[in-house]
Amino acid sequence: MKLDDFLQGKSEWLKGEGPKSSIVMSTRVRVARNLNGRLFFNWADDKQREGTLEAMLSALKKSELLKGALCIRMEDTNMLDREFLVERHLMSKEHTLDVKYKGLVIGDKEIVSIILNEEDHMRLQVLQSGFNIMEAWRIVDDIDMELGRYLTFAYSSKFGYLTACPTNTGTGLRASVMLHLPALQITEQMENVYEAISKLGLTIRGFYGEGTEAFGNFFQISNQVALGHSEMDILDNLERVINKIIIREEDTRTYLAKHKKQEITDNIFRSYGTLKSARIITSRETIKLLSSVRLGVDMGLIKDLDTGTLNELLLLMQAAHLQKTSNMKLNAQERDIKRANLVREKLTGG
Amino acid sequence: MKLDDFLQGKSEWLKGEGPKSSIVMSTRVRVARNLNGRLFFNWADDKQREGTLEAMLSALKKSELLKGALCIRMEDTNMLDREFLVERHLMSKEHTLDVKYKGLVIGDKEIVSIILNEEDHMRLQVLQSGFNIMEAWRIVDDIDMELGRYLTFAYSSKFGYLTACPTNTGTGLRASVMLHLPALQITEQMENVYEAISKLGLTIRGFYGEGTEAFGNFFQISNQVALGHSEMDILDNLERVINKIIIREEDTRTYLAKHKKQEITDNIFRSYGTLKSARIITSRETIKLLSSVRLGVDMGLIKDLDTGTLNELLLLMQAAHLQKTSNMKLNAQERDIKRANLVREKLTGG
Numbered sequence: 001m002k003l004d005d006f007l008q009g010k011s012e013w014l015k016g017e018g019p020k021s022s023i024v025m026s027t028r029v030r031v032a033r034n035l036n037g038r039l040f041f042n043w044a045d046d047k048q049r050e051g052t053l054e055a056m057l058s059a060l061k062k063s064e065l066l067k068g069a070l071c072i073r074m075e076d077t078n079m080l081d082r083e084f085l086v087e088r089h090l091m092s093k094e095h096t097l098d099v100k101y102k103g104l105v106i107g108d109k110e111i112v113s114i115i116l117n118e119e120d121h122m123r124l125q126v127l128q129s130g131f132n133i134m135e136a137w138r139i140v141d142d143i144d145m146e147l148g149r150y151l152t153f154a155y156s157s158k159f160g161y162l163t164a165c166p167t168n169t170g171t172g173l174r175a176s177v178m179l180h181l182p183a184l185q186i187t188e189q190m191e192n193v194y195e196a197i198s199k200l201g202l203t204i205r206g207f208y209g210e211g212t213e214a215f216g217n218f219f220q221i222s223n224q225v226a227l228g229h230s231e232m233d234i235l236d237n238l239e240r241v242i243n244k245i246i247i248r249e250e251d252t253r254t255y256l257a258k259h260k261k262q263e264i265t266d267n268i269f270r271s272y273g274t275l276k277s278a279r280i281i282t283s284r285e286t287i288k289l290l291s292s293v294r295l296g297v298d299m300g301l302i303k304d305l306d307t308g309t310l311n312e313l314l315l316l317m318q319a320a321h322l323q324k325t326s327n328m329k330l331n332a333q334e335r336d337i338k339r340a341n342l343v344r345e346k347l348t349g350g
Numbered sequence: 351m352k353l354d355d356f357l358q359g360k361s362e363w364l365k366g367e368g369p370k371s372s373i374v375m376s377t378r379v380r381v382a383r384n385l386n387g388r389l390f391f392n393w394a395d396d397k398q399r400e401g402t403l404e405a406m407l408s409a410l411k412k413s414e415l416l417k418g419a420l421c422i423r424m425e426d427t428n429m430l431d432r433e434f435l436v437e438r439h440l441m442s443k444e445h446t447l448d449v450k451y452k453g454l455v456i457g458d459k460e461i462v463s464i465i466l467n468e469e470d471h472m473r474l475q476v477l478q479s480g481f482n483i484m485e486a487w488r489i490v491d492d493i494d495m496e497l498g499r500y501l502t503f504a505y506s507s508k509f510g511y512l513t514a515c516p517t518n519t520g521t522g523l524r525a526s527v528m529l530h531l532p533a534l535q536i537t538e539q540m541e542n543v544y545e546a547i548s549k550l551g552l553t554i555r556g557f558y559g560e561g562t563e564a565f566g567n568f569f570q571i572s573n574q575v576a577l578g579h580s581e582m583d584i585l586d587n588l589e590r591v592i593n594k595i596i597i598r599e600e601d602t603r604t605y606l607a608k609h610k611k612q613e614i615t616d617n618i619f620r621s622y623g624t625l626k627s628a629r630i631i632t633s634r635e636t637i638k639l640l641s642s643v644r645l646g647v648d649m650g651l652i653k654d655l656d657t658g659t660l661n662e663l664l665l666l667m668q669a670a671h672l673q674k675t676s677n678m679k680l681n682a683q684e685r686d687i688k689r690a691n692l693v694r695e696k697l698t699g700g
Contacts, residue, residue, distance in 0.1 A: 262629060262630055262687060263630065265629045266628055266629035266630040266631075266690070269627040269628065269629055270624055270627050270628050270629075272627060273623035273624050273626055273627025273628070274620055274623055274624065274627075276623055277619040277620050277622060277623025277624075278616055278619065278620050278623070279612060279615045279616035279619055279620075280612055280613065280616040281616075337612060340616070
């Protein structure tokens with residue numbers, strides 16, 4: 001498997017299927033792990049960093065569950081590749097910089113990815129389409145258990161798993177759910193959601209995670225605290241809260257379909273029309289319009305389109321993806337033109 | 351011929367053909383005439399008004415050139431009919447009010463219309479598609495001459511034709527050309543055009559004539575003065591100035607096609623996409639978008655559409671037309687929905 005193959009195959013989490021996929025785009029669960037007896041990455045010297053990377057890579061090779069996974073040393077990649085991986089939600093922005101001794105493992109269909117020597121020695125993440133916290137956790141847990149046979153993780157009976165940043169200490173667990181909440185946004189209920197979320201020990205973020213703005217009505221909700229609760233408690237709490245938000249979004253969509261049908265329909269079809277017509281388009285506008293069209297698909301107003309295609313577009317229209325697809329460096333204006341062409345082709349079939 | 355028949359047949363000036371029809375939508379020439387020995391309409395009493403109307407109607411019946419024309423007494427029409435006639439540029443807004451003793455004659459294909467007992471006893475106008483001042487004048491002149499055989503017009507050897515308002519005295523002539531100048535507007539050259547126009551004894555107005563705003567890049571240019579020059583001088587001057595504006599617009603379009611191709615194309619196709627997609631649309635937005643699409647047709651970017659269809663839409667999407675077409679009274683919101691449906695059907699063919 002090569003990096004460029006990802007451009008062809010569809011990743012599992014983009015399918016646009018799975019429970020509640022009309023509102024939940026994807027679910028991500030990750031655990032942070034560090035090797036016992038080895039300094040945290042940022043405290044270690046070059047030799048220790050290399051040693052840690054080697055130890056992890058050799059353990060990963062033994063894994064049955066990760067058979068066939070792509071193992072990458074970040075220094076063998078160029079910047080465009082790395083931005084491409086960030087855009088696919090397979091690793092963090094930080095992992096694109098100071099790439100020496102850093103690595104990434106990507107499993108079949110991009111369900112599993114393992115970030116090596118970022119802040120923690122190992123961050124194991126699983127992405128699933130739709131609202132699938134428990135299934136994602138099951139996969140994480142299985143791989144975590146298996147890797148535990150070949151590696152000894154830093155663990156304290158008092159604190160749990162030890163991590164570079166104390167916010168991850170304990171379970172090392174972060175579960176995030178990417179929600180599409182256009183109805184709550186349109187009816188100005190997101191303020192309430194933000195308030196409730198923060199009281200319940202959860203955080204809400206934008207499309208690309210920490211520190212990013214919410215746009216196109218996509219919101220990522222995840223647990224704030226990893227310590228003092230069991231994994232099951234953390235996941236249960238998140239699942240419970242998100243279920244409530246989903247119901248609220250569903251109810252509001254029903255309300256809109258009943259009382260604001262014309263306005264909503266107008267807005268949706270105008271967005272669809274613009275996506276099918278534009279010759280120059282920024283990523284920000286594209287996301288906003290795709291969000292509107294997605295609502296149209298979910299409400300049954302647009303029938304000639306599926307959520308999978310919209311997810312694929314959300315991914316492919318990004319800067320690094322556009323450049324990898326067209327196999328050349330593109331400036332912002334060139335990207336806006338390429339993006340418009342791509343969107344038009346996907347939506348009009350020619 | 352009945353009023354409602356106009357909804358079916360296309361009027362001559364909407365064909366989107368004729369000289370320079372990519373820039374000049376239509377040409378209008380009218381003369382103001384009053385009957386000798388009869389008081390101007392606004393000074394006359396009811397009996398005199400009725401007498402003037404009768405005298406004109408009986409003369410018009412004798413006309414060979416107006417054979418088969420539709421003769422309307424305004425009091426036999428309802429308000430919707432009258433607004434409909436204004437929207438078709440067949441009479442003025444003023445002619446919809448205080449309708450007693452007022453009349454309107456409409457010739458075949460709406461080329462000729464004669465407004466009876468408005469400010470002047472008679473205003474004879476001819477509408478042509480494209481840039482056609484001399485042809486329009488020829489038709490006006492022929493009818494004027496013929497009617498002069500049955501009616502004696504108020505005429506002074508010193509002033510020429512006498513009219514209710516001194517701005518019309520002399521020739522009684524006003525020639526107007528409706529221009530579509532998107533390139534001059536986009537490149538912010540209209541300020542210069544306005545300045546030049548006023549220095550040359552011409553005026554520039556919006557889509558619906560006197561006192562209306564220019565929108566959708568449509569501008570109506572006409573002569574200001576009717577006195578002190580012969581008809582030919584007035585028409586020559588207007589033709590000459592407009593020819594210069596046309597060349598300027600053409601050159602600017604060529605410039606845009608060369609240097610701003612992407613931006614212009616993007617704007618045009620977005621406009622087209624919105625017109626084909628919207629479910630609610632105001633008349634103002636429709637005109638703006640139709641203007642953009644028209645430029646696309648004229649620049650050869652949009653190939654599946656002709657100017658005639660765009661002209662027809664400009665007419666049919668107006669408030670009174672929408673209500674006559676759907677045979678019911680509609681409020682603003684209902685019209686915006688009907689308008690969107692109409693535009694979509696015309697442009698997508700279903």
